[in-house]
Amino acid sequence: MGRAPCCEKMGMKRGPWTHEEDQFLINYIHLYGHSNWRALPKHAGLLRCGKSCRLRWINYLRPDIKRGNFTPQEEQTIINLHEVLGNRWSAIAAKLPGRTDNEIKNVWHTHLKKRLNKNQNNGGDNKDINGTNETTHKDKESGIVDTTSLQQFANNITTFEISNSNKDDMMSYEDVSALVDESFWPDVVSVDNSSNNNEKKIEDWEGLLDMNNKRFSYDNPKLRSYDMEFWYDKLLNSSPSIEEFSDITQF
DNA sequence: AATGTAGCCAACCGCCAGCTG
DNA sequence: CCAGCTGGCGGTTGGCTACAT
Numbered sequence: 362m363g364r365a366p367c368c369e370k371m372g373m374k375r376g377p378w379t380h381e382e383d384q385f386l387i388n389y390i391h392l393y394g395h396s397n398w399r400a401l402p403k404h405a406g407l408l409r410c411g412k413s414c415r416l417r418w419i420n421y422l423r424p425d426i427k428r429g430n431f432t433p434q435e436e437q438t439i440i441n442l443h444e445v446l447g448n449r450w451s452a453i454a455a456k457l458p459g460r461t462d463n464e465i466k467n468v469w470h471t472h473l474k475k476r477l478n479k480n481q482n483n484g485g486d487n488k489d490i491n492g493t494n495e496t497t498h499k500d501k502e503s504g505i506v507d508t509t510s511l512q513q514f515a516n517n518i519t520t521f522e523i524s525n526s527n528k529d530d531m532m533s534y535e536d537v538s539a540l541v542d543e544s545f546w547p548d549v550v551s552v553d554n555s556s557n558n559n560e561k562k563i564e565d566w567e568g569l570l571d572m573n574n575k576r577f578s579y580d581n582p583k584l585r586s587y588d589m590e591f592w593y594d595k596l597l598n599s600s601p602s603i604e605e606f607s608d609i610t611q612f
Numbered sequence: 613a614a615t616g617t618a619g620c621c622a623a624c625c626g627c628c629a630g631c632t633g
Numbered sequence: 634c635c636a637g638c639t640g641g642c643g644g645t646t647g648g649c650t651a652c653a654t
Contacts, residue, residue, distance in 0.1 A: 375623080375624075377623075411640090412624085412625095416624080448644085462641095464621085466644085467621050615653100616654075617653075621648095621649095622646105631639080631640100632638080632639100
């Protein structure tokens with residue numbers, strides 16, 4: 362047997378919260394805040410442990426909690442982020458205002474994971490939640506860059522940096538995340554390479570790389586090299602050719 | 613109508629990192 | 634430097650509900 366649960370040990374109440382308990386907690390936090398969760402229940406007149414109070418507030422009582430079903434957009438965001446972040450629910454929740462890590466975790470386990478497995482079993486590996494085909498990073502025929510793929514690239518880069526870099530040298534996850542918002546990509550999303558002009562393609566990718574390096578690793582040469590390796594690897598199977606890309610990046 | 617089963621989700625547990633004295 | 638405390642996180646549980654038999 363493991364150690365006894367803290368709440369039980371202290372003779373605290375467990376299980377579902379009553380409306381009255383919720384009101385006690387809300388009233389206390391509105392008046393005094395929650396600087397010390399451990400001391401809070403005693404001062405608020407609750408027979409709960411601090412951990413339980415914190416969880417109840419974070420997952421249910423916070424005023425900015427968004428209730429109700431997840432929208433298809435939110436679900437797609439969770440799937441995309443989970444693909445690159447894994448089970449880092451709090452990091453995923455940070456991208457979905459009003460949603461909690463617990464809620465996202467539940468949605469993932471009860472809906473999204475099953476749905477994805479079903480899609481994959483049906484041969485729908487490249488389909489998104491709406492059942493539409495996901496576009497490739499770069500259309501080999503037209504050379505047109507897709508915005509969804511670019512956003513995915515940004516997410517991949519973030520993860521790559523975190524998993525491969527010396528933490529002392531790198532930007533925090535929050536710093537990087539803050540850069541990847543809706544306004545991040547507009548100066549490259551309209552790239553049009555339909556003219557079959559290789560030079561033009563190279564310039565576009567160079568601009569993309571340059572922007573990426575400026576935004577992600579302006580003061581960080583180590584990250585810059587990681588970025589380059591990542592992009593190099595990602596582009597091996599797409600145009601431009603390896604030689605062309607090597608020229609750009611001076612590998 | 614009674615019983616069994618599956619799904620959902622709020623809540624709990626244990627671990628870990630960071631802070632503090 | 635270290636031990637104890639605290640908040641935060643991801644994994645798991647169990648009670649409730651809906652649906653099937």
